[in-house]
Amino acid sequence: MAQSKALSNRQIARAAAVVIFGFLTSGALGVIRTAAIAASFGTSDSLDAFIAAQRIPEMLFVLVAGGALGSSFLPVFARFRANGDETGAWRLASSVMTLTAAAAAVFALVVALLAPLLVPTLLVPGKPPEMQALTVSLIQIMLVTAVIFSVSGLLMAILNAHQMFLLPALAPSMYNIGLIFGALVLARAFPPDINVGGELLSNLANGAYRVQVWRFLLPDMATAGVAQANVYGLAGGAVLGALLHLAVQLPALRKIGWRLRVLPDYRIPGAREVLTLMGPRVLGLAVTQINFAVNINFSSSMVSGSLVALNTAWQLMFLALGIIAQSIGTAVFPSLSALAAEGDMAGFKQRLAGALRGVLFLSFPASVGLIVLGMPVIRLLFERGEWTAESSAATAWALAFFAVGIAGHSLLEVLSRAFYALSDTRTPVIIGLVSMVSNIILSFVFIRVIGEPGNLSRGPFAGLALANSLTTILEGLALWYLLRRRIGDLNDRYVIFGAIRAAAAAVGMGVVVWLVTLLAQDYGALITAIAGFGAGAAAFFGLSILIGIDEARTVPGMILRRVRR
Numbered sequence: 001m002a003q004s005k006a007l008s009n010r011q012i013a014r015a016a017a018v019v020i021f022g023f024l025t026s027g028a029l030g031v032i033r034t035a036a037i038a039a040s041f042g043t044s045d046s047l048d049a050f051i052a053a054q055r056i057p058e059m060l061f062v063l064v065a066g067g068a069l070g071s072s073f074l075p076v077f078a079r080f081r082a083n084g085d086e087t088g089a090w091r092l093a094s095s096v097m098t099l100t101a102a103a104a105a106v107f108a109l110v111v112a113l114l115a116p117l118l119v120p121t122l123l124v125p126g127k128p129p130e131m132q133a134l135t136v137s138l139i140q141i142m143l144v145t146a147v148i149f150s151v152s153g154l155l156m157a158i159l160n161a162h163q164m165f166l167l168p169a170l171a172p173s174m175y176n177i178g179l180i181f182g183a184l185v186l187a188r189a190f191p192p193d194i195n196v197g198g199e200l201l202s203n204l205a206n207g208a209y210r211v212q213v214w215r216f217l218l219p220d221m222a223t224a225g226v227a228q229a230n231v232y233g234l235a236g237g238a239v240l241g242a243l244l245h246l247a248v249q250l251p252a253l254r255k256i257g258w259r260l261r262v263l264p265d266y267r268i269p270g271a272r273e274v275l276t277l278m279g280p281r282v283l284g285l286a287v288t289q290i291n292f293a294v295n296i297n298f299s300s301s302m303v304s305g306s307l308v309a310l311n312t313a314w315q316l317m318f319l320a321l322g323i324i325a326q327s328i329g330t331a332v333f334p335s336l337s338a339l340a341a342e343g344d345m346a347g348f349k350q351r352l353a354g355a356l357r358g359v360l361f362l363s364f365p366a367s368v369g370l371i372v373l374g375m376p377v378i379r380l381l382f383e384r385g386e387w388t389a390e391s392s393a394a395t396a397w398a399l400a401f402f403a404v405g406i407a408g409h410s411l412l413e414v415l416s417r418a419f420y421a422l423s424d425t426r427t428p429v430i431i432g433l434v435s436m437v438s439n440i441i442l443s444f445v446f447i448r449v450i451g452e453p454g455n456l457s458r459g460p461f462a463g464l465a466l467a468n469s470l471t472t473i474l475e476g477l478a479l480w481y482l483l484r485r486r487i488g489d490l491n492d493r494y495v496i497f498g499a500i501r502a503a504a505a506a507v508g509m510g511v512v513v514w515l516v517t518l519l520a521q522d523y524g525a526l527i528t529a530i531a532g533f534g535a536g537a538a539a540f541f542g543l544s545i546l547i548g549i550d551e552a553r554t555v556p557g558m559i560l561r562r563v564r565r
Contacts, residue, residue: 022169022327027319029176034315035382036183037234041308042386046231048307049131052124052296053138054238056115059289060107060146072277074157075423076270078337081161088269090259095268097154097260099275104150108143115139123293124300134231141235145242152246159252160334167252169330174244182237187230277420280429287429287436294440295464298447303454306461309391313398313465316378317406320370324362325410328355329417336421345487352418353491359410360499361551364506365540370403372513373532379525393457398465405469411476418483427482435475442467498549505543512539 041047073096080089111118115136124135156168253260266272299306332355339348375396383392416428446463453460484490513536520528544552 026172026176029173030319031381033176033179034312036180038382038387039385040183040187045131045304049135050138050231050234051307051311053135055292056139057142057146060111073274074161075337075421076274077161079341082341091268092270093158094261094263095265095271096274097151098262098264099266100150101147104147108146112140112143123296127300138235142238144239148242148246155249155253162256164252167249171245171248174248175241178241178244179237182234186233186236189233277425280425283429287432290436291439298443298464299461302459302461303456305456306459309394310398310461312395313402316399317402320366321406321409324366325359325413328359329413333417336418340421349490353495355414357495357498359414361502363407363410364503365509367403367406368506368510369536371400372510374399376525376528380529390457394459397458398462401462401465405472408473408476415479415483431475431478435471439467439471501547501549505540508543509536509540
């Protein structure tokens with residue numbers, strides 16, 4: 001029998017440490033990116049337009065490829081490799097890459113043509129016409145990223161299948177670098193204030209501004225007519241970031257002897273299966289994108305800056321989620337796929353239980369920490385330039401409600417991959433559809449009972465964050481229940497007892513951090529954040545050791561060993 005390509009729990013932990021390093025790097029750059037954008041644009045209408053515009057290319061990428069491609073492709077690719085058919089595996093990869101890139105290009109062209117109709121009716125119906133026109137232009141620029149990411153996303157899945165995690169984990173950092181360059185360099189190449197169209201284009205033609213080389217990045221500028229149209233430089237940075245996201249993975253691809261080529265043939269063995277598995281997964285990811293679109297739609301009628309605050313809070317929560325859950329989910333997924341292909345369900349459940357316990361151990365202190373330390377951290381990171389104290393208060397307000405759902409998001413990251421490893425992309429979609437309906441209903445209710453209309457610091461947009469958190473928790477628990485019915489006990493006692501102890505330690509940590517922040521608040525945001533984080537980490541790990549949580553010893557030891565190496 002061929003040697004198993006699955007990793008042991010210890011090897012998965014080491015791989016997760018590599019991925020965590022990538023997420024930490026990406027997270028640090030993400031914070032710099034957010035700070036750079038915030039300092040340049042604050043909570044302005046032009047940044048609202050960019051965030052709304054960015055959603056369409058991301059949605060297109062998700063629908064054509066995105067997570068659907070990786071989660072559907074990797075189990076089939078792993079089966080070919082488990083059977084020793086490397087040639088068939090690479091032919092499959094070539095076919096899937098060609099078909100998804102072509103589909104992304106076609107859909108991007110269609111969306112570019114329909115954008116003037118979609119934006120004012122579906123995306124930002126409550127915004128003035130000039131902002132809607134700006135949103136259309138930004139969408140048309142950034143649609144090319146969907147094609148680039150369709151190829152780059154497949155490369156990540158191929159490298160992960162070969163148990164190579166570092167460069168794929170660093171790829172998001174490259175995207176952040178592109179956006180940082182866009183915010184700090186490209187955006188500042190344009191004048192900060194622009195009168196309606198003709199004056200700008202005339203100045204460009206006369207050489208009054210040294211940005212002639214970027215004229216191709218300015219479609220429909222004459223109709224945009226809004227202040228701070230240098231947001232177009234940010235869109236150019238997004239395109240650059242997508243190219244870097246792809247390029248950083250190429251050295252690792254060469255190392256494994258890549259055999260990719262253009263192969264537009266869906267009859268290649270395994271290709272139809274990947275496309276069939278992608279169908280439900282695409283629908284499931286579309287559900288997530290619809291939830292984002294609902295947030296944009298609801299917030300478009302709220303006070304200016306609501307979408308920026310909501311989006312910034314989401315990014316901060318997602319940074320914690322990447323370190324906690326996406327890293328472990330990414331590391332364990334190839335092994336779950338290999339074990340499922342080999343029929344080793346005992347090993348499958350063992351790896352899965354370890355991953356679930358690990359993400360829950362880290363989720364609870366992350367939730368408490370973001371709730372208690374959100375305000376000083378946001379002030380420390382972003383409060384400069386156009387970003388005001390009111391912007392910080394609004395973001396911290398939304399972040400507290402998003403943080404409630406970190407455990408639910410963490411369960412989803414791991415449990416959904418368990419279903420995908422079993423070649424079941426349908427069950428998570430069905431649960432996701434129910435969750436989407438629940439999220440829309442709760443969003444509609446919560447924005448009417450939470451917050452104060454017209455007050456950015458305590459805006460009703462926090463209701464959208466709470467709706468997302470509650471529905472995500474229920475979605476994660478539903479997947480746990482259904483997976484347990486399918487494959488039997490998931491070592492529930494081991495996982496649940498560890499989670500209860502971790503939650504108790506997190507509550508104790510919260511009390512300590514709250515007291516420390518009260519004592520340190522007069523010394524500024526920097527001292528408050530450092531003191532709160534240090535006291536919180538010491539309190540959580542100290543309490544975890546006292547109540548006998550194994551991860552309190554193994555996780556720090558694993559990280560220290562990795563740092564020494």
